[in-house]
Structures are given as C-alpha cells and as structure tokens.
Amino acid sequence: MHGALIRYRVMTYVVGSALIVLVFVGVPLQVWANFSLVAKVEGTIHGYLYLVYLFTAADLARRAHWRLGRILAVVLSGFVPGLAFVVEHRVVKQMKAEWAEEAQSGVSVDSGVGAANDASPDGPSPRQP
DSSP states (O other): OHHHHHHHHHHHHHHHHHHHHIIIIIHHHHHHSOOOHHHHHHHHHHHHHHHHHHHHHHHHHHHHTOOHHHHHHHHHTTTSTTHHHHHHHHHHHHHHHHHHHHHHHTOOTTOOTTHHHHTSTTOSOOOOO
16 A cells, blocks of 8 residues: 555655646646646646546555545646645645554454455464355
8 A cells, every 4th residue: 555655645746746837837838828738738748647646645655445435535636736745745644644553453444355364373264165
C-alpha cells in the first residue's frame, strides 16, 4: 500500500501544479492577451493527468478502504487550485496515523482473509472442500 500512496502523492503534485499553471498562466493569457494556445494545451494536459490522478486515488482508496468523505475530498481537490496540496497533506497524515495505529495493534490492512489462518502457531489450516 505504500507504493499506492507514493503514486497518489506524485500525481497530486503533478495535477495540482498543472492546474495552477492553467488557472494562473493559461487563462490570463487567453483572456487578457488573446493567446489561447497555453490554455488549450495546458487544459488538455491537465484533463488527461486528472484522469490518471483519479485512477491512482481510486487504487489507494480501494487498498486503504477509504470512506466516502475522503474520496470526495480527493476527487474535488483536482478542481480547485492549491487544494490538492492541502488534501494530500491531510491524507498522508491520516494514513500514517492509521499505519501507526495498526502497527501498535499488530493488525495489517494488507492481510487477506486467509492470513489469520496462516498466522496460527500450528500453520495453515487445511481447506475444506
């Protein structure tokens, strides 16, 4: 799950930066200088990168069993310039706190259904037909 968090963080910085460039460089050039090339190119780039960002966030949400509120915050942060960085910081802080809590309790999120049986002192239990 740590790899999924790293991918999410990278995409957050890429998409957040692309949105800031689009809003604070591309749109003003389009509106005030009648130069729409930057807004068109950067808007297209941001759109495709946002889709990749959504896939990485969905992967992390699936692995970490996120609730709907956190998922919505992550999805909406790709629309407001600068908000992606704030949401990313909070998500990472919450994830690290959850991992620390799991480490103290000895429970792993990545363990599957059969992992509890594999961890028994007698070894894995035989499977029933």
